[in-house]
Amino acid sequence: MTLEPQASAPSSRLSRRIAVLAVGCALLFLCIVGSFLVGSSHISVESVLTYLQHPDGSNDSYIVNELRKTRTLLGVLVGVCLAVAGAVMQAVTRNPLADPGLLGVNAGASLAIAVGAAVFAAHSTVAQFFLALAGACIASLIVYLVGNAGPYGGTPVRLVLAGVAFSTAAGGATSALLMINPTAFNTFRFWDVGALTRTDISLLGLLVPALAGLGIIASIVPGLSALALGDDAATALGTRVKTVRALALLALTLLCAVATAAAGPIGFVGLMVPYFAGVLVGAHRGWIIATCAVLGPVLVLSADILGRVLVRPAEMQVGLLTAFVGSPVLLLLVYKMRGIKR
Structure with missing residues (x-):
């Protein structure tokens, strides 16, 4: 009888978790x-359903079938x-306080956008997409090579330090370019705020690298669970x-490059959702990743919807709302970890 509670626990x-x-x-x-x-413009529920089934050339139909559909897919x-x-x-x-930005992905994408606007006059959304994608990938490659250099390379601390150093340097270079080039600044500021309002990028082009990244992660979930225990234990x-x-x-x-290129930084x-996923489903890395795949779009879409109604008829961008909510959450996590010794 004493074994029943233990057997029922799993x-x-x-x-x-289910x-x-x-x-x-x-x-x-x-x-x-x-x-x-x-949305920021009021369209009745009946009209939305009608336009989805029977699109026409009206402005409301364009809003529903192009703007809202695209930003919904981008949000997911x-x-x-x-x-x-x-x-x-x-x-x-x-x-537990790590964020994908620690690898310098956002900083690399931002620098690429600034260089493209200042040097090559690349102001279109399509150009920004490819620049951000290339900048994010190059940044991660540089951080990985620097973090793995030397006999003590490859440790988590080295990778984070390399990412922070690169982000600082790239941020300074970006600021310098924008200060001396007003046209580049005007282009950059619309991308830097973080939004889901782009309609002239290829969703298929975004989906391919995203699926590749998710496929790689699915194949190494057991290894990630072992890594969370420490390198010695994993070995x-x-x-x-x-x-x-x-x-x-x-x-x-790949995942960060897709997200950053599509919607800005x-x-x-990447900080809030994994933390709360761990609270909800426990420490199993596979379940945390699966939960993040569901709750991540919930957070982004919720922020996007809220941004449409807070300042009607204008809109507040997603990046502003996630920062507004995320900053207190980060402070709370730091406060809760104040007594943990590592």
Whole structure:
């Protein structure tokens, strides 16, 4: 009889995790519906349903079938990419406060946008997309090479330090370029705020690298769970630590590059969602990643919907709202960890 509670514990934990995913999927469905129905311009529910089934050349039909549909799809994609990348980053660095931006992805993308605008007069959205994608990938490559240099390279601390150093240098270079080139600044500021309002980029072009990153992560989930225990423990369990870490960095670079190129640098999603996913489903890395894939879009779409109604008829961008919510959450996490010794 004493074994019954112990035997039922795994079943209870599994039921809780499934329930969390089910609730998350329901919330995501509601957010997707809300993203179509709610906007800075008022269109009735009946009209939205009519335009979705029978689009015409009217302005309201364009808003529903182009603007709202595109930003809804972008919100789902960006939310998945940022939240899953955050979960992977926290596993690789063994730091619950780690954010994908620590690898310098956002800084690299920003620098590429600034260079493109200042030097090559690249002001179009399509040009910004490819510049941000290239800048994010180059930044992660530089951070990885520097972090792995030397006999003591490859540790989480070295990677984070390399990322912070690169972000600082890239941020200074970006600021210098923007200060001496007003045209580049005018182009950059619309991208830097973080928004889901772009309609002239290829969703298929975004989906391919995103699926590649998610596929890599799915293949190394056991290794990520082992890495979260520490390099020595992971090695003892038969994990090829450097290989798993390299694949993880490649995957989260692809995910962050897609999100940053599509919507600009949206902060705190990769920090908040993995933390709360861990609180809800426990320490199992596979369940955390699955939960992040559901809750990430919920956060991004919720922020986008809220931004449409707070300052009607204008809009508040997603990046501003996530920063507004994420900053207090970060302070709370730091406060809760004040007594933890590492």
